[in-house]
Amino acid sequence: MSLDKPRTVFICSCERSMPGFGDSVRRGCKDAQVQSGDQLCGAEIDRIRNRLSEGGAITIACTQQAPLFREVAEEIGFAGDLDFMNIREAAGWSAEAASAGPKAAALVAMVAEPTSPPALVTLRSNGVVLVYGRDQAAMEVACQLAGDLDVTVLLTRPEEVTPNRVWDFPVVRGRIRNAQGHLGAFELIVDDFALPVPSSRDRLRFGAARDGAISKADIVIDLSGGVPLFPAHDLRAGYLKADSADRAAATAVIAKAAGLVGEFDKPRYIDFSADLCAHSRSRIIGCTRCLDLCPTGAIASAGDHVIVDAEICAGCGNCAAACPTGAAAYAVPDAQTLLRRLRSLLVTYREAGGRDPVVLFHDGYHGEPLIDALA
Known part of the structure; x- marks a missing residue:
């Protein structure tokens, strides 16, 4: 590990529940200044605070208390390079800890290797x-959201639905075709679209329907x-699906929807070079690997090449692996960064x-919880 300014690495034994790996x-990490402790998040936190006040590059070998350390860094105006690595579940609490x-x-x-920030795609929701x-x-979900959001209810094959006393939001009938x-x-393209009859009394009735x-x-x-x-569907940003009979799920959906207003940045996971694509030439279809493998439907044919919709892409990497x-090249992180991290690791x-x-190669969403469970 080589940096222009020596990096300070804090190694904690987590109240002596695992070996001290300082030596x-x-x-x-010969170029780093290594400090060991037993309770850096508690009794010894002033050591962290004092070092943060000096700036520079710091790695703390603890992810559980990362929010606490970030809060301390923010309090003192730390503007350096602060990284965290989990060595407790990944090493110290294993059967081979010694x-x-x-x-x-x-x-x-590995975690100290510099990474380039990914290109971002901005999603905007009003x-x-x-x-x-x-x-x-x-109707109940719509009522809870109507005070803060612009809500419309679309009922498909409506059952007994009581008309609202006051129509605070539109209610229509229809079936989403596409x-x-x-x-x-x-x-959304809606068939059997119909407006409610204003004179609906005991239950909602609807007028003439049209498709499209x-x-x-x-x-x-x-x-x-x-x-x-x-x-x-669980990877499609902004699409929230729940069982209407599950009140807990409906409550969770309401909370998520309420927070989806504003601008949201997501990484552009794939760098795509159309001139290298072998999808088609002279209207003759060639390679369709990425089209066949993309689980989210983010890839579509566009003549002699395909296009990758960065707003839909969830970053699985199947297209880059099969191209x-x-x-199609994976960009979060890019291949060179991965190779540098792997070299530093070994x-x-x-x-x-x-x-x-x-x-062991694993993802963050599924692999890390499994490693934690093993510990």
Whole structure:
């Protein structure tokens, strides 16, 4: 690990619940200033505070208390480079903890490798919500959101729905035939579209219907109980699906929808080079690997090449892994950053006394919780 200014690394034994890896980290991270402790988040937190006041580059080998350390850094106006690494669940609380010093050193060195911030895509939502349901549950959700958001209810195959005494929001009937878009830019094609009859008394009745109506919304709440409107629907920003009979799920959806107003940045996960794409030439279809593999439907044919919708892409990386020409390249992080981190991991492991390394590749959403559970 080599930086222009020596990095300070704090290694904590977590109240002596795991070995102190300070010596191993010193052997592996020769350019770093290593400080060891037993309770850096409590009795010894002033050591962290004093070091943060000096600025520079700092790594704290603890992720559990990262919010606390970030709060301290914000209080004193820290403007340096602050990183965190979990060596407790990943090394110190393992059955092989006594010999895990080289592993701890390697993890610390890896996280200190500089990364370039990803390019961002901005999604903008003005809080226009379509609640798609079939019964009174959709009306109740709409009532709770109507005070803060611009709500419309679309009832498909409506059951007994009591008309509102005062129409605070529009209620219409229809069935969504096609849906496309993302947070801030949904477009829905609705068949059997009909307006309510104003004289509806005991239950809502509707007038003449037509097909092909178009509805636009920033957020779609799906309580219809039908097939999801999108593939990999849980990854589609702004699309919230729940069982209308599950009150807890409906409450969670209301809370999520209320927070989806404003501007939201997401990474542009894929760098795509159309001139390298082998999808089609002279109207003859060639490669369709990415089209076949994309779980979210973010990739579409566009003549001789495909296009990747960055607003929909959820970053699974299937297209980059399967692309035979390199037209699709994963960008979060980019390949060079991954290779630097891997090299730092392996070199430091060796320098700290480790032998015969085995590298586990995993994602953050599924892999990290499993590692925590093993610990």
